[in-house]
Amino acid sequence: MLSDILRRTKRDLYKTLDHLDASIKESYNKPRILYIAPHLSTGGMPQYLYKKIDIFYEQAEIFCIQYNNTAEIYNVQRNLIRDKLGNRFWCLGENKAEILQLIDDICPDIIHFDDFPEFFIKKNIIDSIYSLARPYLIFETCHSSSISIDSKIYKPDKFIMVNEWMVDKFAPLGIPLDILEYPIENFIRPDRAESLTALGLDPNKKHIINVGLFAPGKNQKELIEYAKELISLPIEFHFIGNMAPNFIEYWKPLLADLPVNCSLWGELADVDSFYKSADLFVFNSIWELNPITIKEALSWNLPILMRRLPSYKDSYDNMELVNFMRDKEYNIETIKKILDII
Numbered sequence: 001m002l003s004d005i006l007r008r009t010k011r012d013l014y015k016t017l018d019h020l021d022a023s024i025k026e027s028y029n030k031p032r033i034l035y036i037a038p039h040l041s042t043g044g045m046p047q048y049l050y051k052k053i054d055i056f057y058e059q060a061e062i063f064c065i066q067y068n069n070t071a072e073i074y075n076v077q078r079n080l081i082r083d084k085l086g087n088r089f090w091c092l093g094e095n096k097a098e099i100l101q102l103i104d105d106i107c108p109d110i111i112h113f114d115d116f117p118e119f120f121i122k123k124n125i126i127d128s129i130y131s132l133a134r135p136y137l138i139f140e141t142c143h144s145s146s147i148s149i150d151s152k153i154y155k156p157d158k159f160i161m162v163n164e165w166m167v168d169k170f171a172p173l174g175i176p177l178d179i180l181e182y183p184i185e186n187f188i189r190p191d192r193a194e195s196l197t198a199l200g201l202d203p204n205k206k207h208i209i210n211v212g213l214f215a216p217g218k219n220q221k222e223l224i225e226y227a228k229e230l231i232s233l234p235i236e237f238h239f240i241g242n243m244a245p246n247f248i249e250y251w252k253p254l255l256a257d258l259p260v261n262c263s264l265w266g267e268l269a270d271v272d273s274f275y276k277s278a279d280l281f282v283f284n285s286i287w288e289l290n291p292i293t294i295k296e297a298l299s300w301n302l303p304i305l306m307r308r309l310p311s312y313k314d315s316y317d318n319m320e321l322v323n324f325m326r327d328k329e330y331n332i333e334t335i336k337k338i339l340d341i342i
Contacts, residue, residue, distance in 0.1 A: 032061045034108035036099070038120035041070040042242055042267050043213060044292045045143040046077035048162065048182055049114050053084060063106050065099060066091040067120055074242050076269050096121070100128055112139040112160070118153045130154055141180075142166060145289040145311045149173055163290040165311045182292050185299040187276065195277035205234040206339040209278040211271060211296075214243045214251040217287035221254055226282075228259050229332055233341055235261060240274060242267040275300040280338050282306070284325060298322075303338050305331065 033056065040046045053062050064081055069091055082089045092098055099121075103111065117126050117140070130138065138156040149170055158176045161167050167177045193203040201207060212218040220239055227237045239262065243251045255264070268274075275281070281297040283306040290311065297304050298321060306316075308324045316322045323338065325331050336342065 031109040033110045034063045035112050036065045037114045039068045039070045040066045040078035041074040042076045050077045050080050063088045110137045182295050184295045206279045208280045209238045209274050211293040212241045215247045219284050219286050222284045237262045240265045
């Protein structure tokens with residue numbers, strides 16, 4: 001799928017650059033892709049972007065601009081992208097118009113916004129980028145299920161959406177659409193006891209993980225309530241994700257009443273060490289588009305208990321590792337059943 005999109009991208013690019021001499025077209029061995037991200041603080045969108053860069057790296061010349069600087073403590077994916085691209089990565093300061101000079105210097109074939117630009121870039125800058133005289137294609141990806149098509153102002157050459165639900169949602173705009181989903185891979189799980197011991201965890205207990213920013217939509221509160229109900233059993237709950245200041249009213253009360261079978265790990269650069277060691281991934285989020293954490297857990301062949309949300313459509317309905325949540329009593333019993341604890 002990835003190579004097909006890149007191949008179609010190059011084909012469409014050549015159609016767009018009809019004014020170029022044939023010999024110049026022939027010299028285009030690799031398309032030059034400039035990704036523009038609103039931010040690169042730890043989360044789903046930056047991880048999705050990093051995965052694209054990593055996979056396309058040998059097939060294209062990749063450049064990346066981080067439009068807004070973010071706190072230094074939430075920088076896992078930002079650091080990965082910066083280390084991968086070196087001097088092809090920029091973080092803008094106060095002078096946002098600098099992006100126009102960077103575009104001229106890079107001479108991209110494709111500018112790919114990893115969010116709709118009208119939501120994070122000033123109008124005069126977008127107008128310049130969207131100039132009718134532009135020698136590049138513009139692609140856009142949206143990572144939020146709450147965006148209305150009525151709020152879309154600028155019309156890119158193509159949408160690259162993260163799942164089928166978003167394609168259905170934006171199809172009425174009549175703009176070409178492709179789907180580029182985060183991949184589910186097939187990693188080999190190592191010896192459980194050794195992996196848990198390396199993390200300082202007890203192999204004689206069962207370990208449940210939850211991954212995500214502490215926020216109301218992620219709904220960690222519900223899983224903490226389940227932990228209280230299961231406190232007498234040999235189960236430990238591990239919450240991985242940062243606690244951003246803008247959500248302090250949500251997570252501060254949770255920390256004040258955290259049961260002893262719950263551990264907070266904050267932001268981690270190596271979440272895989274938990275995916276490959278855990279016994280169950282519980283993802284009780286109530287508001288999502290196409291969360292990467294589900295795909296990461298499945299890549300490590302980790303059983304999952306999660307909600308069935310409309311944005312998933314039927315993506316996970318027939319997967320053996322996936323169990324869907326119902327009411328509280330059912331969910332708690334399902335946790336015990338998956339963990340083989342009576």
